[in-house]
Each structure stands twice: as C-alpha cells, then as structure tokens.
Amino acid sequence: MSATASPGSVTAFRGDPNHLGHGRDGRGESRATGRGTGGPSPKRIVVAYGFWIFILSDIVMFASFFASYAVLQGGVSDGPTGPQIFDLTNTALETGLLLLSSFACGMASLALGARRMLYFQVAMAVTFCLGAGFVALEVMEFADLIARGIGPSRSAFLSSFFTLVGCHGLHVTVGLLWLLTMMAQVLTKGFRSDIVRRTLCFALFWHALDIVWVGVFSIVYLMGSIT
C-alpha cells in the first residue's frame, strides 16, 4: 500500500508565521478577513482586544456601583442630601483637569506613534500632573466632608456616594502608578513593541476613566444638584 507522504523539509530559520498566532515580534499583519478565517490575529490586535474586554468588565463593575447609588440616593437617614454637600466649582475643576489630562494622554499616544522620546515623556508628565491634581482635589473634597462629620458611615446615600466616586478615584490613582511605570519603561527600554502595546493599553484605560467620570459627573453631581 502506498504510505509514502513526501518528506517535509526542515527549512532554515525564516520565522514561524503562526508563532502563538502572531507574526514575529508581534509586528505581523493579520490575514483575517473579518470572520476570523484568516488564522490567529497578530499580537497587537489580540492585546488591544483583550484589554477592551477588560475595560468592558470594569465598566460593568462601575455599573453596579452606579446602580447602588441610584437605589440608595434617597437613603439619607439623618444626614445631609446631595445638594447640601456638592460643590459644583470643585467638580468643574476636577472635570477640567481630567479632560485635559486625557488630551495630554492623547498627545503622548501620538508621540509614541512617532517614536519621539522627549515629546512622549513631556506629554506623559503633563498627564500625570493633571491626573494627580484631580486626585488631590478629590481627596480634599473627601477630607473636608469627613472633617465636617459627613463621612461614609453617616448614611447609605453617603456610603454609596463615597464608594462610587472613590472607586473612580482609586482607578485614577492606580492609573497614575501605571503611568509612572510606563514612563520609566519607555525611558529605559525604548519603544519596544511590547512596551508600546502596553502603553497604548494604558491610554485606553485612561480614556475609559474619563468616560466613567462623565457618568459620575452627570449622574452624581449634576443630577444631584438639581433636586
């Protein structure tokens, strides 16, 4: 019986076209046609896609905190209501700082794309300062409320307010830590493809926090101040 398969050749190194599904060093382009029949996507796509899924999950978590805020908004007990404690000037400042930091972060992404080290570091530093300013304002707002005896254990409304806004603040703080790490990494290792991918994920994260803040700003502060 004929059982002779033609012997395969052992080629010299030419890169494995499907290494973990990606082109070498993750720079290859996808052969995908859109229905996924072109084989695995390149690393660039896979990483960004996975990070988008993470952001969606994070937004589900925020949604739970938003929902709990909506439910507990009326549970003021003997404490103050929203309009009595919200300071819209402070909120406007915070919003301004965060939106500007997102703009600076966008500039950093452009510098990253152009592989311009100085512009990148400056833009990231500006992003950091604006983000840190946001966190500082929020910490001051919280500290002031707590000092006036309006802490989170006063009423269910305040619990949910501090948790929702604080959760966003915590995300920004973690983002700042990540930002510094990326600045240091790009500085020491240059624009290596995996570091570039990671920095772009950071940018995604930072912009997503902006979107969440728009929700916090509108639902907590604006709508809370109307009533």
Next chain:
Amino acid sequence: MLGKLTLEAIPLHQPIPLIAGAVVVAIVLGVIAWIVLAGHLPYLWREWITSVDHKRVGVMYCLLALVMLIRGFSDAILMRSQHAFAYRAAGYLPPEHYDQIFSAHGVIMIFFGAMPFMIGLMNFAVPLQLGVRDVAFPTLNSVSFWLTASGALLVNASLVVGEFARTGWWPAPPLSEMTYSPGVGVDYYLWAIQISGVGTLMTGINFVTTILKMRAPGMSYLRMPMFCWTALAASLLIVAAFPILTATLAMLSLDRYLGFHFFTDSHGGNSMMFMNLFWAWGHPEVYILALPAYGVFSEVISTFSGKPLFAYRSMVLATMSICLLSFTVWLHHFFTMGPGGDVNGVFAITSMIIAVPTGVKIFDWLFTMYGGRVRLTSAMLWSLGFMVTFVVGGATGVLLAIPPADFVLHNSMFLVAHFHNVMVSAVLFAAFAGYTYWFPKAFGFRLDEWWGKAAFWFGITGFVIVFGAFYWLGLLGMTRRMQHYDVADWRPWILVSAFGIVVMIAGVACTIIQLVVSIRRREELRDVTGDPWDGRSLEWATASPPPVFNFAALPEVHGEEAYWAIKSRAREQLRLREEPDYAPIEMPLNSATGFICAFFATLIGFAMIWYIWWLAAAGLVGAFLTFVVFAWRDTVEYEIPASEVAKVNRANRTTRLEALQGIGQRRAA
C-alpha cells in the same frame, strides 16, 4: 502587630475541626516533604508551578478541583451523618459548627470544585480544539490559576485558624453584617472569593479573546467545535457577571470593615439590594458552570455515537440564547421576599423560557445518538446518566419557577434537591465525562474503563437515592439548613439519604482506585496514535500528550469537524497528509509571576481577614513589584528549532501511519 490574630483562633477546644485540620495539615506537609526529599521540587517548579502552557494550567485546575471536590464531599458526609444522629437529639455537630459546614460545602463545591473543573477543561481543550498554540495571554492564565488556588487555600485555612462563615454560601445581610457575624468567618468568605474572583475574571477575558481572535486558519465561528462555543458563552458570562459579584462583595466588605451602610438595617441601607446584586451574578453563574458542561456532553455524545452533532447550528443558537437569557431570571431566587405578583409573574415566565433552549439541547443530543453506533464507554455513561437525571432536575426547576409553588417549596429540601439535581448531573457528571474523555490526551494513556464504569454506577445510584429522598423530605415540609429535627415522618427518608451517601462514597473510592489502577497499568492503556476515541475535533490531530507547541504547523480548516475530514481522507487514501514544512516555533517562557502573585494575594487576604494592616500593605507592594519585574523582562519567548519540531511530529506520524496500515491490512483481508 498581628491584628485580631491570637492563639484563641486555633480551635483547641473543638475536637472535630482540630482533628480534621491536623489531618489535612499532616497530609499537605507529608506531600511537600516527600516532594522535597525525593528531589521532585525542581521538576515540579520547572514543569508545573511556573508553567504557562495552557495544558499544564488546565491539568492543575482539574487537580485542584478534584481535591476540593473531595473536601466538599467530606462536608456532605458530615451533614448526612449529623442528620442520621440528630433525630430528637443534638447530634455530634454543634449548631455553630454545622452552620460553617453547610456554608463551606456550598462555597467549596461551587467556587473551588465545579468552577476550576470546568475552567480546567476549557484551558486544556479549547486551544487544542481551535488548532492554536496557546491561549491569548499565557502568563495571565497562570496568574488566574494561582489566584484561584490562593482562594481555595484561604477557605481551607479557616478550618484551622479562626472559623468560616455561618451564613450559607451566599452571605445575605443583615446576617452577614458585623452586628450578627462579628467573627472572621464572613471575612474569610469575602477575601477568598474576591481573590479567586479576580482569577476567574482574567480567565474570562483570556478565553473571550482567545476564541474570538485566535483560531486556526479557516476556522470560522460556525466551524468551531461545540465545546468552544460553550466556553465562549461561559467566558462572556464571566466577563459580564463577575464584576457585579466583585462590586457586591466590596460593598459588604465596606459595611463590615468601615461601617458603611449599603446593606444594613439602619441609616437608609437596603438589604434587598444585596439579594438583587448577588443573584444578578448568581444566576449567570449557574450557566457559567452549566454551559461548558453542555459542551463536554456535546463532544462526548458526538464522538461516541460516531456522528456529527445533530443540528449543530441550533445548538449554537441555544447556547447563545441561554447566555443572554441567564441575565433575565435572577429574581426567581427570591420570589417570596416581596417583589409582588406582577414582578414575580414576569420573572416566572422568563425562568420558564430559559428551559426552552436547554430542551433544544436535550433533543439535539438524543438525535445525535439516533442512528449512530453508540459506544457505551464510561464517558458516554456519564452523558447518558446526565440526560436522564437532568431532565428531572429541569422539570422540578420549571415547577419552582411557578411563584405559587415556590411559596410552598422555597428554602425546603425540595429546593436543595432541585439545585443539586441540576448542578451534580450537569456539572459533576460533565466533569467526570470530560476527565475520562481528555485524560488520554493529557497523559498519553486512558483511564481504566472497568473502575470508571463502577464509579459511574455507584455515583449515579447514590446521587439518585440521596436527592430522591431530599425531594420527598421537601414535600414532607422539611426546611433546609436544620441542625436537628424531631419529626418522625422525616426520619426514614433521612436514613435513606444517609444510605445514599454511603453508595456515593463507594463511587468516590472507585474514582480514586481508577486513577491508581490506570497509572499502574499505563503501558497497556497507552494511547500511541493520539486519537484513542476515534475523535472528530482538532485536539485528536496531535500526539498524546501533545508537544508543548500543540501543532507542528497550524492545521488548515475546511469545514466543520476539522479532524474528521482529515482522518476520513487519510483512511480513504491510506496515507497521511503531506508533511508540513517545519519552521522553528517560538513559545512563551515559563514565569513564576502567577505563583508569586498568588503568594502575595494570600498574604493580603489573610492580613485583611485578621486586620494586620501592615502585612496587607506589604503584600500589595509585593504584588505590584512582581508585575513590574515581569514587565521588565527582556526575553519573553524561547525558540524550538525546526529539527526538534520535525522530530516530534515525525514520531507521531510514524505511529499514526502504523495504525493506518493496520486498517489497510484489515481492509485487504
């Protein structure tokens, strides 16, 4: 310095947990000592603990699950024996201990038995079935596993240090608030679930990305094996549902640690919000477990019937419908807690609707077998047993979905019987079916069939006896979570269920013996070709156990049942596919990141449970530094030379060719 932790935390005055804890600690220390003394530690570290290979991670998940299933089963034995003694008596387990046991039983079975088993099977099989080399994020995958193990460790630590929650497996406030549960039990629950929950979320993200973005060339969505579809649906549910659990448990933690008022009775808190949030995760969670189980049955039934899956597309549609509908039924978990008739009516209807796609699946499996050559292997027996018993569990579920009936039956043993009926027959039976089915792929030899069948028959018989009795007890009015009772009518059925658990113990013993016997007889049970069951999907296209890179060259897929097409052609022509051009393959390097992260996560969890703030802070810093060190690596991959790839692949081709020649000789004769 040590927060609330004192020597008091060790239950020196309670003999049962102390002895149980001492035995467990002795076994663990013994195993570790044996590993170190026999010199296996470097091997274990290199090949398993730091491995980022999806197959290894999957095997470790299943091993963790098997150990935890036995741990949870020992709780079940304690509860059944307590009831056998506690007729008009106190029994041998005091109430505060009995309450911890039923809570730990539920938590361990769901979070550390069923979930790791399903995720383990997904880890092992999905990349192979998709025809790729690994998951999208291999190191993250290892982190996920070790975080799950960290959660399991914390739950079990509560046996020896402190106590576990006495609230049941869902810590409903206000019972779980500081006022009524001042001990560390609920904190153990919270931190164990939060830590393992992060791992589960990362798994969900990893698998959504893998399945949607990394498939062999030509494998469009409607060419994916059914198990990949169910893994996708379960992963989507994880991504959408687990953050709700994280948020809910964070709120409960804030209530307990910092005096917040999310779920308290006073200051405007709302304990019903906990029920809504928890079950908004909790019901999808049922399908996070059940959908991969349906996937396993689909693979097993199709393979052992020698036929393609009947109405594959309707099965895909049913899976994705369940994925959506699972978010619309959460309220049926608390019909009796005052939502009102109209709301109950809506959720009763949605709860009944979700039974429809499940029914579609049952018919698809039946028609898959119809006209096929059914081979009654033990994996197939588990699948058949599932179909028979699961229909009963589904029917009682539809019964419970009728609010007036639910008002009579809620929190009775009938309910306990119902959810064990669906969970055990779907998830546990699928776990054993999948374990038997993919074991030869993982280790290169099959499990012993005789002991496997014995395990099945003892297992299903004991299961029917225990939960059959539970249904009847529920109808007789027995409520769940009773430490003792004095109703004479219940007594005989309690004893019947105690007898049932003895039969189940025999089943568990058979499973353990099966593993030992199979390892000893592994040369006879060897799978040389890599296709021991005459399989149909791509995992059978490679050697058993598969090389670290899975496939020498990614397979080209031209239709459904990719491997069946390749095999049919080989059988017709009596020759293998053309040998591919071998090229070097790059694979991710091992990484201790997962293990070290989990070490710090355990520290953080333990420190938070006992209010040791400095240790928690140190753990956080450690975890962050671990990630920075990981991110600072310069080499992330290593290269397997083309000659090595060729050698591995040719070895497998040789045995496959011999098998083909055997077919040819038989045909000639």
